[in-house]
Amino acid sequence: MTGEHAMRKIKLSEVRLNSLIRFGIIGIIGIIAMLMSSPIAVQANDRSKTNKANPAPTNLVEKIKKRGRLHCGVNPASMGFSDLDKAGQWRGMYIDLCRALAVEILGDAEKITYFPLNAGQRFPALQFGEIDVLSWNSTKTLSREATLGIQFAPIIFYDGTQIMVRAKSKYRSVAQMKNTKICLEMDSTTVPVIKEYFNLHRISFTPVIIEDVGGLGNLVADAFFHGKCDGYAIDGSKLASDRTRNNFTESDYIILPEILSKEPLSLAYRKSDPEFGAIVDWTIYALFAAEQYGITKANVDAVKAKTTNPEIMRLLGSEPGMGKALGLGDDWAYKAISTVGNYGEMFDNNIGMNSPLKLARGLNKPFSRGGIMYAPPIR
DSSP: OBHHHHBOOOTTHHHHHHHHHHHTOOOHHHHHHHHTTSHHHHHHHHHHHHSSOOOOOOOHHHHHHHHTSEEEEEOTEETTTEEEOTTSBEESHHHHHHHHHHHHHHSOTTOEEEEEOOHHHHHHHHHTTSOSEEEEEEEOOHHHHHHSSEEEOSOSEEEOEEEEEETTSSOSSGGGOTTEEEEEETTSTHHHHHHHHHHHTTOOEEEEEEOOGGGOSOHHHHHHHTTSOSEEEEEHHHHHHHHHHTTOOTTTEEEOSOOOSOEEEEEEEETTOHHHHHHHHHHHHHHHHHHHTTOOTTTHHHHHHHOOOHHHHHHHTSSOSHHHHHTSOTTHHHHHHHHHOOHHHHHHHHTSTTSSSOOOOGGGSBGGGTSOBOOOOOO
């Protein structure tokens, strides 16, 4: 799963960007103009004219099998969720979900091509078939599901918009941030959230809206860390990710306590691919169920061999039928769990207490432990 064989760049934009920057002949206006000529950007413009993508129905699962690779769209710089490590390998919770899908459909968790996408590229890339699934920290909203021709999978992380400031600043609450500059990412839900919140509470501010040119994934954070803004607003998990990714701690930058919005995050797929969508949905549910029943990557074989619980037998394929309903083998969930572990393992190892981010589970605990993660019956 190295960057060399597993990562595909968005066709023209990054190649042109790298070349032009190397020769020092382009400024930021030129970069934006150049990016707008890329296939993804052109499609985005076409999409804005038609207001609704309407791709022809396809059997995407068969297409993936014939191609021999799963195409996953990912955030290129979201530590703990999707990011390249020092060895050039993709790591993170969203990467694990891509691997779970690949092992179920193709029998090999490494048969994935990753498409690094910025916020503006991600939905057009999904709508127009560049990717099979968007495994990106995207918020489920009414307008996105109702107008973009996409469907969000079950929520995998309940988050909320927060603001990060310098620890040495005077700001300890959002109410104190009058007449400040706030760094925001273009084409994200954070832009309207911050504008609405500040206007509602009559807090004057200046939004500094930055496009992640070229899908680099860190331009907004870089602007904040270099002093261009007084605060940086986005999902709280992304603030923690960017702080850790840049080798800062709470002694350098603090995240203000107010949660300014609900940001339910998950994967997305096209509504015209219902068979594939069912696999995405039930893969997530299977990982929730595995945590509920105490099934881990380490003990899944032992549990499968000994269990007499009908629900677990159906989950792991000892009792046949569930895989056929999805167009997969009956060991589909067994393959996913033995590859990436259960949901709790993915959380803890990538963004939780076993990771550099050390995020608390909060709402993202099983319903049996005070959270709201819940799998419907597997029957």
